[in-house]
Amino acid sequence: MEVGTTVKDQPQAGYMSSIIEAGTAACRLYGPSKTNVADIARLLGKSPASVYKIFPSKAAIWDAIAGNFFETDLTFTPSADGELTSAARRLKETALGQHRLMLQARHGDSRMFDLVVLAAEGSWPSFGDHLKRFQAHVGELVCTGIATKEFVPRNIEAAASCFCASIISLWDPRIIGTLHSSRCELSAHALASFAVAALSQVPPREESMAAE
Structure with missing residues (x-):
């Protein structure tokens, strides 16, 4: 299962949005306590390392997902x-x-x-x-x-x-x-x-x- 568009050659801002979108989907599937970066990367069809190139930590990813949901x-x-x-x-x-x-x-x-x-x-x-x-x-x-x-x-x-x-x-x-x-x-x-x-x-x- 993939979420969002293909991230190859996608600008950093676009990839960030894709990560937030996938993170939201993962959170809804597994809940925040059971979701990990590997789940998000799998939904994107990418590696966890590529996710960490955009967000420095798991906490930063979760904060971005929460921030998007608040908005x-x-x-x-x-x-x-x-x-x-x-x-x-x-x-x-x-x-x-x-x-x-x-x-x-x-x-x-x-x-x-x-x-x-x-x-x-x-x-x-x-x-x-x-x-x-x-x-x-x-x-x-x-x-x-x-x-x-x-x-x-x-x-x-x-x-x-x-x-x-x-x-x-x-x-x-x-x-x-x-x-x-x-x-x-x-x-x-x-x-x-x-x-x-x-x-x-x-x-x-x-x-x-x-x-x-």
């Missing part, structure tokens, strides 16, 4: 008409959309979900990049909400970080992997609504300064 399968894309809705509504949609993607991976692509759990547990660069992208998108929505006066003016980077931390149970694979499968979706809606509403409130420091 292609676990990054929520808002609806096309999102610009027509309020920033608060789009922020809630983003939180719940990210949660749904994680749940779909957990139940429908369990072996790849196991890989991203490992990425989170090991603080792999791929997980850090995923969180940065999520926080950056949240920051953009917070900025928009402040501009439209839906949210109280505040430090945007800090607000985005706090928002993501407050809904960590909705996007962190380590937590989602431990949730009972019968957990009610309403709790996710309630948490997202609560976190969004907090952005409309005066930050604690500003409240204490006003009292003085």
Whole structure:
């Protein structure tokens, strides 16, 4: 069984993509704990040595596979008409959309979900990049909400970080992997609504300064 195109004379970037594609296929076949570089090379029809010419270690390969999965399968894309809705509504949609993607991976692509759990547990660069992208998108929505006066003016980077931390149970694979499968979706809606509403409130420091 071969995955992807023939890698002979293929540029390094193209071969890297082929390795990630084959690694993803191998992970889905055997699971991250039982997959090795030889499995990936076999799916490519190449030798393990050729794979190591592109990636310096097995850890680097796994991180690249996880990073690709985070970007292609676990990054929520808002609806096309999102610009027509309020920033608060789009922020809630983003939180719940990210949660749904994680749940779909957990139940429908369990072996790849196991890989991203490992990425989170090991603080792999791929997980850090995923969180940065999520926080950056949240920051953009917070900025928009402040501009439209839906949210109280505040430090945007800090607000985005706090928002993501407050809904960590909705996007962190380590937590989602431990949730009972019968957990009610309403709790996710309630948490997202609560976190969004907090952005409309005066930050604690500003409240204490006003009292003085």
